[in-house]
Amino acid sequence: MSASPQFQQVGEAFVAHYYQNFDANRAGLAPLYRDNSMLTFEGEPFMGAINVINKLTSLGFQKVAHQIITCDCQPILASQPNGIVVFVSGNLMVDDSPNPMKFSQTFVLMPDPSNPASYYVHNDLFRLNYG
Amino acid sequence: MSASPQFQQVGEAFVAHYYQNFDANRAGLAPLYRDNSMLTFEGEPFMGAINVINKLTSLGFQKVAHQIITCDCQPILASQPNGIVVFVSGNLMVDDSPNPMKFSQTFVLMPDPSNPASYYVHNDLFRLNYG
Numbered sequence: 001m002s003a004s005p006q007f008q009q010v011g012e013a014f015v016a017h018y019y020q021n022f023d024a025n026r027a028g029l030a031p032l033y034r035d036n037s038m039l040t041f042e043g044e045p046f047m048g049a050i051n052v053i054n055k056l057t058s059l060g061f062q063k064v065a066h067q068i069i070t071c072d073c074q075p076i077l078a079s080q081p082n083g084i085v086v087f088v089s090g091n092l093m094v095d096d097s098p099n100p101m102k103f104s105q106t107f108v109l110m111p112d113p114s115n116p117a118s119y120y121v122h123n124d125l126f127r128l129n130y131g
Numbered sequence: 132m133s134a135s136p137q138f139q140q141v142g143e144a145f146v147a148h149y150y151q152n153f154d155a156n157r158a159g160l161a162p163l164y165r166d167n168s169m170l171t172f173e174g175e176p177f178m179g180a181i182n183v184i185n186k187l188t189s190l191g192f193q194k195v196a197h198q199i200i201t202c203d204c205q206p207i208l209a210s211q212p213n214g215i216v217v218f219v220s221g222n223l224m225v226d227d228s229p230n231p232m233k234f235s236q237t238f239v240l241m242p243d244p245s246n247p248a249s250y251y252v253h254n255d256l257f258r259l260n261y262g
Contacts, residue, residue: 070258076253
């Protein structure tokens, strides 16, 4: 796993890009999802970029900021094409609440069929971790 | 996603089996891993069933119990063979500590090439969620 850590670089670059856009302009995340993308948000399932973005943009807060604490990545070598698992934990600050919430989120990134050097979100699973 | 929820059943059955065995006899988890299996445990990477099981059996507690709070599953449809993402959150009770720790864990299950009706753990990522 250590000889070719490109999956870690891809995952970390994705995470930086994803949460920066989430916090600044959620609708701008649309290009990261496709028709076969899935989101499970607090147990509620959505499929397809339109439904995913509708959910993300309908979340009832005005201001949001993610602080990433951990970002673990692994390649999925046993299937073709090879995806990348990205497993994130962090703090979520919403509106003017002084108390961050803990969250965990898992993504599976897949190479874009039209541009295998870039990746899209095939799977997205989000949970708050209540204390 | 709702028409064929077999992935959810597979994921939930796996989770019940996995943590029951983890808590009773960690060495007994070995058949769930293969040579290409990966574990990232609190950020530390391991590859191959032997290294994974060595890590799990060397964890420094005598008694452990997992309480599962959430188990979200999604199929990975964009690669062949189709894996299943299993995203778990719960409480971890270690030895005689009265205070459970929060944890999150992500698995990617892959069909066993020699028996596609059964699955093994291709990816395993574990994190404690400090409060």
